[in-house]
Amino acid sequence: MNKKPNLKDVAKVAGVSAITVSRVLSNPDKVSEKLRAKVEQAVHEIGYIRNHAASALASRRSGVIAVIIPSLSNIVFNDVLQGIYSAVKQHHLQVVLGDCHYSPLEEEKLIATLLSQSPEGFILTGTDQTDYARKLLKQSGIPIVQLMELSDSPIDMNIGFSHFNAGVDITNHLLQKGYRKLGFLGARMDTRTQQRLAGFKKAIADFHQPCQSYVVTTTQSSSIRLGGQLLQAVMAESQGQCDAVFCCNDDLALGALFESKRMNLKVPSDIAICGFNDLEASALVEPAITSVASPRFEMGQQAVELLMSAQGQDKHHRSPIDIGYRIVERAST
């Protein structure tokens, strides 16, 4: 096994100096067309691939951005990720991705690990990082974006929307439709879910008529199946009184919908169901499920753009960007 070719090998084949090869790869317009062609030919011929570690070390630019999401299995972060990848492509960056499983401590470790890659930007989900994590991030001096929710005290930049407000709005939607015995079905209970629940409670507290609320939550991770179980739980707790449920996400809502059929409850006449995140399935089941839509793909894209535009700038503390949400009313309510 002859060892991997390096710059010098290419230079020898092309009959130029090493530095010229380097330039062809990073600043092609600084090299005359003649040499460039020769070099490119040589590169392709011997299958040369630049050593990123050496390049990053010498240039002090890693061409990498770090991303941490709380869960790979949650399709919601997948959408964000797709936005990130689509934007990253334009900028010739690589992504190093971490999954912190909703744990700030795991996130702290991941942040340290990912920072070792000298990323040129860092995208985080949510706002509950540990103090040490914040210290490391600030010290790194790179631009940082916190995603999904809005923060009063972002580490650096911030883009997301108010889960509290969305919770208020969707609950008011149910109240306006005449439902008065509202259930909240919550799984995982991460900060965003908690904010939705807080919105739910606030809307009910502020309502001008008497109404009842039943809150059923679990720290288990969300799934369709769990949605069915939680629906049973809330019907048990309310002794069958509950006439509408706000599910903290569409997985639960779908599970609740399927379960309601098995329980012979008509949707929305016996029970209304609404979800959160507006997954594709929610629009296509029968009846279609009311949900809260947000531009996740765009949020991911914008996060990358924010990072890139902040490159080098010393001050990039624009105020948090509210990307908004939209209640999508459908037949289930």
Next chain:
Amino acid sequence: MNKKPNLKDVAKVAGVSAITVSRVLSNPDKVSEKLRAKVEQAVHEIGYIRNHAASALASRRSGVIAVIIPSLSNIVFNDVLQGIYSAVKQHHLQVVLGDCHYSPLEEEKLIATLLSQSPEGFILTGTDQTDYARKLLKQSGIPIVQLMELSDSPIDMNIGFSHFNAGVDITNHLLQKGYRKLGFLGARMDTRTQQRLAGFKKAIADFHQPCQSYVVTTTQSSSIRLGGQLLQAVMAESQGQCDAVFCCNDDLALGALFESKRMNLKVPSDIAICGFNDLEASALVEPAITSVASPRFEMGQQAVELLMSAQGQDKHHRSPIDIGYRIVERAST
């Protein structure tokens, strides 16, 4: 902004040499407890983070594995990815992930880019890489795993299952149930989908009784909505004769199921529906959908283990590993 601390800074604070700090980070048991404690304290105090580029360059170990999947949005690869991440964690590796959008050319570019990270292993999806990509991969000398399907001529290692056989089996399942006018609904039409289709055709050709087949495919990417459209298309093409459909994945199958309700077709009496991949929703809709399950998470895990066990070994051309699949019969057929 004081620049990022390096090994020497830590060494100064801890009152030891730089190399000792290095050892504490990579070989803690080679350092006496006393010094180790001092160093760890210093590291934490000044928030030192090792420069991965320099470390990789000096040690010739990047601690990175490269992964390319054809689509971030397809939940199937998400499952594999989770397996990969879970295994990678044990080995203290980082993943660099690329999404080639089902394009061998994009994949070739990605392979070149990712190889520049000097990964210690490479995980690819499928078996249709370009010649140049194969050249680069072989030249890199690192262990490589091709995932998902089985290949006669793998680049290196291979783990997956036979989509052709699965297509045959599921089609036979429909035939055994008495269906004789079978539709195939296919989206994307990547190599694995094509193999499923080939299996479908083979089973029908080999069947000992006359039966009819209707193949409706599109290169559009798969979605639930598209499943509904394809069901309409196959009913149109068969002039309402089609009595069972094999959908190339569960998204389409769900869409077909929802659409069949709108079309007032009873499942499975008017039309049987089966899918592929066995997503959670397939088991929970009414009627539940027959599908083909495969251990995707485990496949991802095993891929990483294969890479790790092949480290350094010159020969790791074990024969392809068939991880198998399972037909999950449900009410929809």
Next chain:
DNA sequence: AGATAAAATGATAGCGCAACCATTTTGACT
């Protein structure tokens, strides 16, 4: 043609770390 600027190319040094080998310290034994 000669003068000057601009573009193209090259030589050298150093990015931060770990491999390698040298040296010092410690412990185990007679």
Next chain:
DNA sequence: AGTCAAAATGGTTGCGCTATCATTTTATCT
């Protein structure tokens, strides 16, 4: 206490590349 091996620690060097500056070539003008 003295000997030796083993463990712990340190010094030097080079990984492969690019920033910086120096030099050469080319283009543009009078």
